[in-house]
Amino acid sequence: MKDALPIARRADIGPFEAGRIAYGCWRFAGFAPHEAQAKIDAALAIGANLMDTAAVYGGTAGFGGAEKVLGDVIAGSPGLRDQIVLVTKGGIHPPIPYDSRAHTLINSCEASLARLKTDRIDVFLIHRPDLLASYDEVAGALTTLRADGKIRAAGVSNFSPAQIRALQSKLDFPLVATQPEFSPTCVGALEDGSTDIAQELGLALMAWSPLGGGRLVPGARGEPGSVDARVLAVLEEIAHRNEVGVDHAALAWVLAHPATGFALIGTQSPERITASARAYDVQMTRRDWYAVLEAAKGTSMP
Ligand SMILES: NC(=O)c1ccc[n+]([C@@H]2O[C@H](COP(=O)([O-])OP(=O)(O)OC[C@H]3O[C@@H](n4cnc5c(N)ncnc54)[C@H](OP(=O)(O)O)[C@@H]3O)[C@@H](O)[C@H]2O)c1
DSSP states (O other): OOOOOOOOSEOOOOOOOEEEEEETTTTTTTOOOOOOOOHHHHHHTTTTTTTEEEETTTTGOOTTHHHHHHHHHHHHHHHHHHEEEEEEEBOTTTSSOOOHHHHHHHHHHHHHHHHHOOSSSEEEEEEOOOTTTTTTHHHHHHHHHTTSSSSSOOOOOOOOOOHHHHHHHHHHHOOEEEEEEEEHHHGGTSEEEEEEEHHTOOEEEEOOOOOOOOOOTTTOOOOOTTTHHHHHHHHHHHHHHHOOOHHHHHHHHHHTTTTEEEEOOOOHHHHHHHHHHGGGGGOOOOHHHHHHHHHHSSSSOO
C-alpha cells in the first residue's frame, strides 16, 4: 500500500541501536531459568534486543525479583550481555514511594548491577519523578554513575516535559530516553508534550504498556460504550484487513508515530513475543491512525 505509514524495525537510543519492538520485564519475576531463557531467546529472534526492567519489578518475588531472573539468564548465556541493550530504573521504593536522593540512586544502581550480574547498565532511568529531590541532586547522582562507568547513558520515565527540561539543565551530557505510557487507549503522551519533548531533545521514546496492559488483545471487547470497546472496534478492522491480531495492530499504531522509538511488549508467552513482529508489516494509513485516535478520544478531529 503506497500511502501506508512507515514502520522501521530499528531505532537508536543514545549510542545504542535496537529493535523497535523491545522486551519489557515487569511481569518477569518468579519464572524458572529455562522459562526466562525461552522468552529472551524469542525476543532476540525477532530482533528485540532491548530489555527493559527496573529495581522495583518483582511482583510476588518482591523488590528486585525481575532483575534477578534476567541476571540469571545473562549469567547463564555467554555473550548475551553484549547482544542486548540493558535498561533498568531506580527511584521507586514502596511504600515511600519515591526516593531520588543521590546516595539512594547510586545504591539502587549498584544493587541492580549485582542482581543483573553485569558491570554496566546501558541506559539507567529515573523511574518516576521524586518531588522531594532537587534536580541538582538527581543530576549529581547520574553524573557520578556515568563517570564511574556504572551506567553508559541516562534517561527518565513518567517525567513531564518541564521535569525533563529541568533535569537536563543540570547535566553536562544529554539524556537519551523518556518512557511514558502510550497506547491506543492511553493517548495523553500526544497532548501533554511527551512526544514533542522527545523529538525536541532527541530522546528515544519507549512506550510502556502498548497493549494497554493486556486490554488490546484478541478476543477482548471492552465494556460496551467504553474507550476500550471503541478502540478495539477500529483496531479489529485494521487487523482484519492486514490479517494480523488486534495486538499487532495496536503495536503498529504505537510504532507508526514519528516520536516513538520503542514499544515495550510485556507478554510472557514466547509464541506471542514471536508473533508480535507481525506489527512491522501492518499497512496503516493516515486515516487508520487518526481513526484509532478519534476512537480513543470519542470525538472526531476538528
Ligand atoms: N516505566 C513505567 O512506569 C512502566 C510501567 C509499566 C510497564 N512498563 C514497561 O512496559 C513493559 C510492558 O508493560 P505491559 O506488560 O503492561 O505491556 P502490554 O504488552 O501492554 O501488556 C502485557 C499484557 O498483555 C497480555 N497479552 C499480550 N498479548 C496478548 C494476547 N495476544 N492475548 C492475550 N493476552 C495478551 C500479556 O499476557 P500474557 O503474558 O499471557 O501474554 C500481559 O498480561 C513492562 O514490562 C515494563 O518494561 C514501564
